[in-house]
Amino acid sequence: MVDILRYGLKEALGPREVPDSAIALIDDEGTVVGWTNTAQRLFGYAAGEMVGRPAWFVLPFLQNVLHVWAASEQHHARGGWSGTVTTHHRDGHTLHVSLRLSLLWGLDGAVHWLVSGTDIAALSAVETSGSVRESLLTRTPIGIVVRDLELRCVWVNDVIERQDSIPRGQRLGRRLADSLPGAESEALEAVMRQVLRSGKTAVHEYRARPPTDRRREHAFAAYHFRLSDADGRPLGVCSISVDVTGNQRTRERLAILSEASTRIGGTLDVMQTSQEMADLVVPLLADYAVVDLAEFVPLGGEPAARIGPTGQRGQALRRTGLASIHPGTPESPWTRGESIFVPPTSPWISVLASGASHLEPTLDTSPGTWVDNDPARARTIRENGMHSMMLVPIRARHTTLGVALFVRTQEPMPFQEDDLLLAEELVTRAALSLDNGRRYTRERTAALALQRNLLPQSLRDSAAIEVASRYLPADVGNGVGGDWFDVIPLSGARVALVVGDVVGHGINAAATMGSLRTAVRTLADMDLPPDELLSHLDDTVRRQTDEDDDGDGRPVVIGATCLYTVYDPVTRRCTTARAGHPPPAVVGPQGKVTFPDLPTGAPLGVGSVPFEAVEMEVPEGSLLALYTDGLVETRDRDIDVGMRKLGATLAAHPQRPLDDLCSSVIEALPTQSPSDDVTLLLARTRALSPCQTVSWDLPRDPAVVHGARNLVAQQLARWELHRLISDTEVITSELVTNAIRHGAGPVSLRLIKHRQLTCEVSDASRSFPRLCHTRSTDEYGRGILLVSQLSRRWGCRWTTGGKVVWAEQDLPGHDGENLA
The missing domain is CATH 3.60.40.10 (PPM-type phosphatase domain)
Structure with a gap:
């Protein structure tokens, strides 16, 4: 129950969290006489810096108009003012504050004001919910009572009398137990004493019979917080209360918002998030709901420059969420995951193009309406008794992702404006998760493509x-x-x-x-x-x-x-x-x-x-x-x-x-x-057979080069590689000559016949040959250049006993084939 009360206050007062509301008490001259910790967090000033100073020190607009409001019968009758103002934090950054001034009455007709404010940026991280909650803040009647350290009532507004039926004269100067005897008052006073001791805010429920509805008790949620003086000592306790009776319908709405935070967006899967939203609202808000996303969203693509009709072709969407109170969802002509089409004259297109929701409390299917150009939907509307409809755009980060449809068939009550507000809040919460899923899909697809392209293709x-x-x-x-x-x-x-x-x-x-x-x-x-x-x-x-x-x-x-x-x-x-x-x-x-x-x-x-x-x-x-x-x-x-x-x-x-x-x-x-x-x-x-390799140990004598050429020619003839004899002789000659002139130790020559012909010459030296560009007058230095020109590739590797210089040639019929 406490969670429901907190949600009741949250939705009525407007802040993202109730304890974030800054509360200050000011006298009829505009001087601050009470300050809270939440006010310090919002504006940056401690109680010692604000109590005794004019309120317009942090809210400049009050300087010129507060006295006018106090003297105005209109504002006295209305009990205050609500709106949005701009001010500055102590550190200099700009604050946009949703503000409410409530007129309080004291003994002998004295007047004080209670100022409650919340940073607009903290109301909601989404685009539309700020206006929703600000309107609730403006409309909702709030009862206010300020009590001293003995819990005697010293200030009160007019709304509280309409809530609990206790006249102002019977309340001022008295404790709650004196004006409302019984266990209920004792419990409330116990909560207020705890707030005075700890300084921590508390939420409590109490019940009363308002004079406007004597037939039944109403439930009120009261938010208690401590006011501090200039030295930071307790000055009293302020209680703000709101009627949260709202029957089962209101509580279901609050429960939906509470449940949405846990049931929607638990994964980065776009399809699953869409289905979670559809499942949540059926049957709590609608009898039938679908989520249709632009084709780029499930694929993780970038949004198009414009979503809407192209000429007369309409728009293609992907049905990603689908739920109904009837088994098999007979209301939908399309299954989940299927591509759907909306004609250019349908309200889907106007919602996608404008970003504004569409509400039809009574769904009109008469001739001449949009259903004339959408026979599939017209047929299912009539067959399933759809009588009320809401279309809400799914937007996140200034991008339209799709549209959500809410329909009533069995529930006789048509959708109203408050239903649309709730639907917009739910869709906006889900939209962030959907866009996160789209971005994740895009990044994961890019990473997979990058990785697969970087790995061997075959x-x-x-x-x-x-x-x-x-x-x-x-x-x-x-x-x-x-x-x-x-x-x-x-x-x-x-x-x-x-x-x-x-x-x-x-x-x-x-x-x-x-x-x-x-x-x-x-x-x-x-x-x-x-x-x-x-x-x-x-x-x-x-x-x-x-x-x-x-x-x-x-x-x-x-x-x-x-x-x-x-x-x-x-x-x-x-x-x-x-x-x-x-x-x-x-x-x-x-x-x-x-x-x-x-x-x-x-x-x-x-x-x-x-x-x-x-x-x-x-x-x-x-x-x-x-x-x-x-x-x-x-x-x-x-x-x-x-x-x-x-x-x-x-x-x-x-x-x-x-x-x-x-x-x-x-x-x-x-x-x-x-x-x-x-x-x-x-x-x-695999292993090469002995007949695929042959090797010779050569003496370190320049005269051996001619013999090495003959050995190579004879072996290639045995392998029937006559076409390679001439080039291989030159390669062998140059490699053996280099090993004898510039190498050390014994010299070995090896031929390997696999998919290439490899000629290897090894010696005990660790110096690698280099490819040089020689001049026409140079007598030496052309050997490795000739090897590189006659071979497919060449190189040198170290071995335990020295080095091996090698050169490869393609075999006839294997040109360009590589070991991969």
Whole structure:
């Protein structure tokens, strides 16, 4: 009951919350004699600064007119004045105050004024409710009684006598128990004493029989607050009361507003929010209700420049909310989610175009009205007995999102103006949630599109591996995350597998993921070992963090995890390093599952922690599973449990097609409403046969170059690659010559035939060759330039014993094909 009383006061007095009303007591000369804590919060002045000073110190307009009002019989009869004024806070900012002056009578005909005011900005955060509540503030009769420390009545207005039937002469100078004996007065006095002691406001209900309605008791809600003198000591207690009887109809309206705050907008789903509003008002306000939104709203699109008819075509809307007191909603020709059309002459169009509500207390379907051009609606109106209608535009942030329809069929009472006020309040509250949902949908769609475009669009098998993947975005409540995966072709038929996870969610995380994926690909092109690659990537993340942290206090994404592994199909070995990421699962050809014991490493962006790579043998036909923690860890499942479940699922049928195996893993590790993205990358290893590779150890003698050319030509002939012999001879000649002239230690030459032909020359030196633009008179320096011109691509990588310089050429029939 207390909640209902508070809502009664709230809607009657107008403030967003009753305790926010500033209350001051001023004498007939305009001097402040009582001040409240709420007045201090509104205007910024304490009681000691205001008591004894003229009220126009904070309300300048009172200086010229207060004495006129006091002497005016009109204002005496009306008991005061209500309106909106502009003043300033103590700190200088402008206040727009909804103000009410109430005339109070004391002993011997003395006059005081009670000033109550509320910041207009605090009335409501929405566009229309301010005017609604301000009108209520102006119209509602408010009873006022001011009592001293002994709870004797010292000031009273005329309204209170009409509320509880106690004449002014019988009340002034007396306690409530003297003028209204009984348990009711004792309870009220107990509340007022508590207010005097604590200084905290209190709301209390009491009952009385007004002289205008002696047949039944009325319920009154009284708001009690303490007045303070110049020293901040209690001066008395002021009680403001309002009749909240209003029968069941009023209480239902207040209950609807109270319930709307909890039932509407609990999610960012536009369809669900629309349905919540429709379900709330049926049957409390209407017998049938629908919510029709512009097509761009459920899709998260940007609003059109204008919503309304285009020429003679009318307007298309989407029905997102639908409720009726009749099963199956026979009143609606369209189902929820269906696109509907309104003709240009219908009131829907005028509401959308003007932003003003439309009320038809008696729905007119006679010839010549708008229903003539809307036969579908005309038919359902007549068939279902619709006799009263309200159309309310759904507006938020100066944008029209759609329209809400309220109809009465079974309830005989037509809609009135107060019904429209309530409907506008409900729609405005829901509109903010709908627009938030639209914005969220737009951002999430953009983040998903960004992330999917940044991830590999397709994975192609190579000579080294067969691959498949799954990516599941996080749930609606958390949005898109920063998971990524990649398969990167490397020199020598090798391939790099990458899985990473950026801290956070949303567009920022997706954008960070894209930059990290690009950085990994750039570093991979440099043929860095996994541990060195992660070290460089860690530096990249830290630099990005330093650049983003511009000192404005905004949070920045400062971390990510990553697993990077390189598989060589020639040696059948994997080299892996990780930065705070879960280890891969390795399933052997016989179904044995292991999670390699790899150094964990710190997440990227932490710094100061070196990364360590581990090399292991991986037999042909083994299965590598790289994943993010969203797959194996949930709120109610430990990561170790998830990893064991993952291993068991992979081992059950390791030879199944990888796409089917991915689906089995996702099904076996349920991720309903995941709080993080789920990424899975499966790779089945392949091996190059001995006949696809050949290598030679060469002496460090310039004369060996001719012999190396002959060895290469003979091998290419055996492979029936005659078209490549000439170019490969030149490439071999230049690479071997460079190794002998500028390298160190033994020299090796290797040819690898997979989807490309790779020519590799290794030596013990750590110096990389550079591509130079030579002049026509230079005797040396053209070797690498020739290699770059004759090969598809070339490069150099470090090894444990030195370096390898390599060059790739496309095989006949495989021009332009890449390992991706």
